[in-house]
Amino acid sequence: MNIIFYHPTFDAKPWIDGITKRIPQARMRVWNTADNQPADYALVWRPPHAMLAPRTMLKGIFALGAGVDAILTQEQRQPGTLPAGVPLIRLEDTGMSLQMQEYALASVLRYFRRMDEYQLFQQQKQWRPLAPHSRSEFTVGILGAGVLGSSVAKALVDMQFIVRTWSRSEKSQDGVQSFYGDDQLAAFASGCKVLINLLPNTPYTAGILNHQLFTNLQHNAYLINLGRGGHLVEGDLLRALDSGQIAAATLDVFAEEPLPGMHPFWSHPRVSITPHIGADTLPEEAMDSIAANILAIEAGREPAGRVCLDRGY
Numbered sequence: 001m002n003i004i005f006y007h008p009t010f011d012a013k014p015w016i017d018g019i020t021k022r023i024p025q026a027r028m029r030v031w032n033t034a035d036n037q038p039a040d041y042a043l044v045w046r047p048p049h050a051m052l053a054p055r056t057m058l059k060g061i062f063a064l065g066a067g068v069d070a071i072l073t074q075e076q077r078q079p080g081t082l083p084a085g086v087p088l089i090r091l092e093d094t095g096m097s098l099q100m101q102e103y104a105l106a107s108v109l110r111y112f113r114r115m116d117e118y119q120l121f122q123q124q125k126q127w128r129p130l131a132p133h134s135r136s137e138f139t140v141g142i143l144g145a146g147v148l149g150s151s152v153a154k155a156l157v158d159m160q161f162i163v164r165t166w167s168r169s170e171k172s173q174d175g176v177q178s179f180y181g182d183d184q185l186a187a188f189a190s191g192c193k194v195l196i197n198l199l200p201n202t203p204y205t206a207g208i209l210n211h212q213l214f215t216n217l218q219h220n221a222y223l224i225n226l227g228r229g230g231h232l233v234e235g236d237l238l239r240a241l242d243s244g245q246i247a248a249a250t251l252d253v254f255a256e257e258p259l260p261g262m263h264p265f266w267s268h269p270r271v272s273i274t275p276h277i278g279a280d281t282l283p284e285e286a287m288d289s290i291a292a293n294i295l296a297i298e299a300g301r302e303p304a305g306r307v308c309l310d311r312g313y
Contacts, residue, residue: 001298003028004039006047007064014283015043022291041294046070049078056083059297062290063090065281068307069201069228082309089293090313092305094285097151100226103278104152104196105159107250111194111222112138112161116248120269133193135161139218141192143208144199144227145171145178146313148279152198164188168204168311189216194224201228202312211236220247226278229255234265241270252278 003019003026005012012030019028029035031051039055045064052061061082063071068090075081082088110116114130121128140156142149145167156163157175164177166188171178179188189195195217199205209225209232223246225232234255240246248270257276265271293303307313
């Protein structure tokens with residue numbers, strides 16, 4: 001079994017050692033432009049066109065991240081980057097759900113307990129107690145009800161928040177009010193005090209965080225974007241912040257990363273920024289998942305996390 005590896009920033013050695021430890025019969029190597037040797041599987045992130053295009057005999061291509069938008073965008077720019085008929089497989093969880101729970105809970109609790117406002121008061125040297133928010137008026141809406149969205153929803157339900165989700169297709173989860181499809185998006189947003197975005201990045205979801213959606217939220221709502229920068233219409237958010245329709249925003253992802261130094265988000269007093277750290281790929285968990293999927297394919301079973309290229313996830 002031959003496996004090729006490419007990632008523009010990861011150190012390949014821990015991955016080669018880890019995969020061969022889990023699959024002793026595997027022969028794994030780092031791909032380079034002169035590599036024309038046989039391969040059964042590829043582990044990649046932002047692969048060069050020349051790496052995969054000619055490899056029509058691959059049994060599976062594994063994306064080294066939860067999202068596959070970067071790979072699919074490259075396919076759109078250079079058709080044929082992904083050889084036809086070869087399964088593209090994403091990492092479904094591998095420790096990312098817990099990280100997203102931590103980030104989302106920390107952000108929701110910060111707004112619920114008004115810590116963001118107290119931080120501003122501290123800068124102004126104001127001793128100013130505020131009336132606490134009520135859970136009954138603090139509905140949390142989550143865009144995305146997949147592995148990550150449903151995990152965050154459960155954590156918030158366990159914290160006794162009122163939680164609702166919206167997804168492209170119908171979903172159901174205990175303790176969560178579920179909405180789906182374009183026709184139910186406005187109803188989903190109506191009355192939400194916090195909006196968390198965990199959608200996959202697809203043409204269908206691009207620009208979904210926009211003026212129209214913001215106007216359906218409660219006045220002085222909060223936005224937490226953990227999806228992708230392409231989901232957000234940045235000008236609409238800035239205008240919503242200035243009007244008070246959005247009280248504050250926590251942003252982990254941006255249309256351009258790193259965020260340019262002159263971008264208005266840096267200096268906006270009601271915008272909190274983190275450098276795309278919501279959920280990192282955890283190598284040990286990721287290798288467990290990849291090895292299990294390779295062995296499933298070898299045994300003739302369907303791998304978990306196979307991407308539907310038409311949907312983009």
